[in-house]
Amino acid sequence: MFKEQLMKGYDRYYDTYESYQCLGFDFDFMAKYYQRNSKYMAVKKMEYYAFSNYEEVYYKHYETFNDQIFSEINIFINNYLNQFTPSDENHMETLLTVIVSTGDQLSSDYKKMVGRFNPSKSILWGLKGWIKVKLILIDSQNNIITNKFGQNDQKKLAKLLA
Numbered sequence: 001m002f003k004e005q006l007m008k009g010y011d012r013y014y015d016t017y018e019s020y021q022c023l024g025f026d027f028d029f030m031a032k033y034y035q036r037n038s039k040y041m042a043v044k045k046m047e048y049y050a051f052s053n054y055e056e057v058y059y060k061h062y063e064t065f066n067d068q069i070f071s072e073i074n075i076f077i078n079n080y081l082n083q084f085t086p087s088d089e090n091h092m093e094t095l096l097t098v099i100v101s102t103g104d105q106l107s108s109d110y111k112k113m114v115g116r117f118n119p120s121k122s123i124l125w126g127l128k129g130w131i132k133v134k135l136i137l138i139d140s141q142n143n144i145i146t147n148k149f150g151q152n153d154q155k156k157l158a159k160l161l162a
Contacts, residue, residue: 002101002138002161003028006059009160014057022058023083025076031057036090051092058098065102065137070113073098077133081121086128094131097153101138106145110137117147 007016010031020030038050058076062069080096114135121131134150142161146154 003059003061005161006099006157007031009156010057014055020058023076023079025058025060025072027058027060029059031055031059033057038090050090052088052090053093053095054087055095055097058096059101060099061101061103063103065100065104065106065110065139069100070110073100073135074117077119077135081119081131081133084121084123084131086123092129094129095134095149096131097134097136097150099136099138099157103140105141106137106139106143111145114145114147118149 007018007029010016014031014033016029016031018029020027022030033053033055035053036050037052038047040047077096077098084094086094114137117133117135119133123129123131132149133147134153135147136150136153136157137145138157138161139145142158144154144157144161
């Protein structure tokens with residue numbers, strides 16, 4: 001439903017992949033972002049500090065939304081967190097964004113569940129970075145429901161979907 005609008009919005013700064021599969025779950029698209037920052041002295045070969053930030057966005061549309069689908073999303077996120085290993089030695093932060101749109105209107109129960117949804121993971125007590133999860137639900141009325149970490153994206157998505 002919102003796939004084309006979201007892909008177009010993410011296409012500028014992200015690498016996007018249509019019909020993507022991750023950890024046994026099928027998604028309508030996936031977008032990946034990578035940023036590396038470093039400090040060096042005089043020449044770039046004399047680098048003394050560096051860190052990398054990653055973001056992965058997974059999008060799926062369901063015609064109907066129920067507790068079983070919410071449970072499947074929760075299983076995917078927990079599997080992702082449990083199986084994650086940093087891809088480089090300078091890993092600082094990974095943001096996992098899961099966007100789910102539905103043809104249904106979401107009840108207030110889901111608003112409460114998403115609002116309390118707050119999984120994250122520290123890698124080596126935060127010395128090797130961390131993972132934060134943004135969960136975003138979009139219903140048929142373009143109402144956007146997010147957890148704490150997704151609140152900044154809520155405004156951006158509202159503009160994109162308007």
